[in-house]
Amino acid sequence: MPETTQAYLEAVREEIRWKRARPVLIQELERHLEDQKEAFLKEGKSPEEAERLAIQDMGDPVIVGTELDAVHRPRPQxxxxxxxxxxxxxxxxxxxxxxxxxxxxxxxxxxxxxxxxxxxxxxxxxxxxxxxxxxxxxxxxxxxxxxxxxxxxxxxxxxxxxxxxxxxxxxxxxxxxxxxxxxxxxxxxxxxxxxxxxxxxxxxxxxxxxxxxxxxxxxxxxxxxxxxxxxxxxxxxxxxxxxxxxxxxxxxxxxxxxxxxxxxxxxVQIALHPEQYKMDKGFMGYILRMFWMDTPPLRQGEVSIGINSGMRLYSEGRQVRPIDLSHDFLPxxxxxxxxxxxxxxxxxxxxxxxxxxxxxxxxxxxxxxxxxxxxxxxxxxxxxxxxxxxxxxxxxxxxxxxxxxxxxxxxxxxxxxxxxxxxxxGDSIAREEPSASPWRRFRIRFELL
Amino acid sequence: MVLEKSLVSGSMSLLTLKLLEDGDLYGYQMIEELRRRSEDAFRLRAGTLYPLLHSLEEKGLVQAYEQTAESGKSRRYYHLTRQGRNALREKEDAWNAYAQAMGRVLKGGACLA
Known part of the structure; x- marks a missing residue:
């Protein structure tokens, strides 16, 4: 059994393979040893004796480390x-x-x-x-x-x-x-x-x-x-x-x-009824709806509406506008x-x-x-x-x-x-930060009274 | 009275969850509380408690959070979740059924009839 707290914690640390889990787990054990040592000091033990007894109370560091290691493993996604x-x-x-x-x-x-x-x-x-x-x-x-x-x-x-x-x-x-x-x-x-x-x-x-x-x-x-x-x-x-x-x-x-x-x-009006603004702000909406009317579940062969690679022109009357079906319109x-x-x-x-x-x-x-x-x-x-x-x-x-x-x-x-x-x-090691819940604080104080 | 280890180890989850039923505690408090309530019969080692607490947390039965204790030091408290409370009820029922059956057998009662 290790003689000092640090040696004990180091022995536990060596058994935990996931590095990210180590600080959280070791800190908890260290705090426990601290509390236990204080309790022995209050009983009149010398500092060395109190530390030795606290470590003894903890149990075999290899077993403790191995068991913690088994619980805390990264969860690959x-x-x-x-x-x-x-x-x-x-x-x-x-x-x-x-x-x-x-x-x-x-x-x-x-x-x-x-x-x-x-x-x-x-x-x-x-x-x-x-x-x-x-x-x-x-x-x-x-x-x-x-x-x-x-x-x-x-x-x-x-x-x-x-x-x-x-x-x-x-x-x-x-x-x-x-x-x-x-x-x-x-x-x-x-x-x-x-x-x-x-x-x-x-x-x-x-x-x-x-x-x-x-x-x-x-x-x-x-x-x-x-x-x-x-x-x-x-x-x-x-x-x-x-x-x-x-x-x-x-x-x-x-x-x-x-x-x-x-x-x-x-x-919203233009988005809902693009056909009413088809040569203006509703142009893309109108053109897209026209394409969808002509889109089969699976297309084999040429596109009948006249678009097969990116930019094309749409003309109505004397107005001509380019159609750009790339970038956001890739789908x-x-x-x-x-x-x-x-x-x-x-x-x-x-x-x-x-x-x-x-x-x-x-x-x-x-x-x-x-x-x-x-x-x-x-x-x-x-x-x-x-x-x-x-x-x-x-x-x-x-x-x-x-x-x-x-x-x-x-x-x-x-x-x-x-x-x-x-x-x-990191789900298995993630912890919440200090809680501010008044109810939870009340329960803790109540318990300690 | 010191109990045989195997008698205690099987019911450690139940005892741990039960300790948290009335309020959130950190590891050291739980060991002390268990010792007090069992009148020194259950002396749980910290090295046993923490892996157990962490596995209960993995199962969602308890939830850990950091909080400053009365001593002014930061400690990791454990809170019994709703799922943990349900598990505790089930474990208590199972334990009570088991204890009653054991009691009947040890008293040489119903099973011999």
Whole structure:
């Protein structure tokens, strides 16, 4: 039996193979030895005797370490990793096939392969990352994400902040971490948690990225309502819920007073009835619906409507407009040229991936981990939903189909999925941060009396 | 009275869950509480308790969280989950049935009739 506490803990540590689990487990045993030693000291034992007896009381370090090692093993997520990489590989192939740019196919292929390579690196890199580090530095993560968004704003391409539009994809996760950091901080915490969304929303608005802004607002609202509903801030469940709901209500009132509601309703009208604006803002919606009417389950042969590779022209009367079925419209291009069954299969595979993530997130006991995964699922789920709507001719938001559309977007999507899988991988060792639940505190005090 | 090890080891999960029924505790408190309630009959080793607690956590029966104890030091408390409470009821029922059957046999009662 080891003579000192440190020697004992080292002997236990050697038996635990998963490095990430070691600090958590060793710390718990060390604290126990500390308590036990204090108890022996109170009984009048000398410090050396107290330490020796505490160690003896603990039991054989090899057995203890072996048993802890058996419980705490990483939970590999090979199935989800494989599905993600397979979908990203399919996306890379589709991006090369359904392009419209007058670019050498070899360059397109090179870009797609680079994106797949970097995306896989991001997926695995984040997967093996310890998510609890993010949770320990929530505000630093928030400030880092905000700073990255602000710094990339001047990097414009065609009047938009090209890179910021990708950075803002991460904002729902950054906001989730920010929100978590105010757990148990009362009204001040609740107000600061809500205010934390404002700078992120401003970056989205300046990019501009309406989809990024929508994702941030929707995810932020869902997570903040959920937190208030569980009385996270300690201000009372209903008071918290009312305070959170007051924010979107006030924002909505502000938008209505500024006349934004009318312009939004006009966009909805165009999205619903694009045929009424077919040579104007409803053009893409109208063209897409025309294509869908002519799209069989599986296409063999030429496209009858006259589109078979990317950009074509549409003419009506004296007006002529180009049709660009690439980028965000790649899914429609796939359906038009190969039939709607291949697209349906692609969407089904993505849905399986997202539902799989959601189901595992709901079973997750590590609260911040669960919130991060839910933010990821909301981001990718809404992108999938809006992309599907866009490609059937309901053009309200531009949205990229996750893992399929866009080289850089694919890298971001894979990094986000890696983050979710990292939470599941470390599930057996993940622990909640100190709880602020007044009820739980009361129970502990009561027990100690 | 010191009990034979095998008599205790089989029911350790039940005892551990039972200790958490009335409130959240950390490991050291649980050992002390068990000793007190059993009037020194159950002297659980920490090296046995922690792997057991961690396996119960794996099964979702208890949930661990960090909290500052009365001493001002941070300790890992364990909380009995709803699933754990249900498991405790089942284990208690099974144990009671077993104890009654053992009692009848040891008293030479019903089984000989």
């Amino acid at each position: 090979w199935g989800l990793l494989g599905l993600t990489i397979a979908l990203a590989a399919a996306g890379a192939v589709l991006r090369v096939i359904f392009h419209c740019e007058p670019v050498d196919p070899a360059i397109l292929l090179g870009k797609a392969l680079l994106s797949l390579f970097l995306g896989t690196g991001a997926l695995l890199g984040v997967y093996f990352f310890d998510v609890s580090r993010l949770v320990r530095h929530t505000r630093a993560m928030y400030i880092g994400a905000l700073a990255l968004g602000v710094l990339t704003l001047p990097l414009t391409r065609v009047a938009v902040s090209y890179y910021t539009r990708y950075v803002v994809t991460l904002y729902p996760v950054a906001y989730t971490l920010w929100l978590y950091s105010f757990r148990g901080k009362g009204w001040r915490g609740l107000v600061l948690a809500i205010l934390g969304g404002v700078p992120l929303a401003l970056v989205c608005a300046h990019a501009p990225s309406s989809m990024g802004l929508f994702l941030l607002l929707f995810s932020g609202l869902v997570q903040t309502l959920w937190a208030a509903g569980r009385n996270w801030f300690g201000v009372g469940r209903w008071k918290g819920l009312c305070a959170v709901l007051a924010v979107p209500a006030a924002a909505l009132a502000c938008l209505i007073s500024q006349g934004y509601l009318n312009s939004f309703l006009a966009r 429609a291009s796939l359906a038009v040229q190969w039939g709607w069954i291949p697209l349906l299969l692609l969407l089904a595979a993505l849905t399986v991936l997202l539902l799989w993530l959601l189901a595992k997130a709901l079973r997750q006991s590590y609260l911040p981990g669960r919130m991060v995964v839910l933010a990821v699922v909301i981001i990718l789920g809404l992108q999938t939903l809006f992309s599907a709507a866009l490609n059937v001719g309901f053009v309200l938001f531009t949205a990229s189909l996750p893992l399929v559309v866009g080289n850089l977007q694919t890298v971001m999507d894979m990094a986000l999925i890696g983050l979710a899988l990292s939470v599941f991988r």
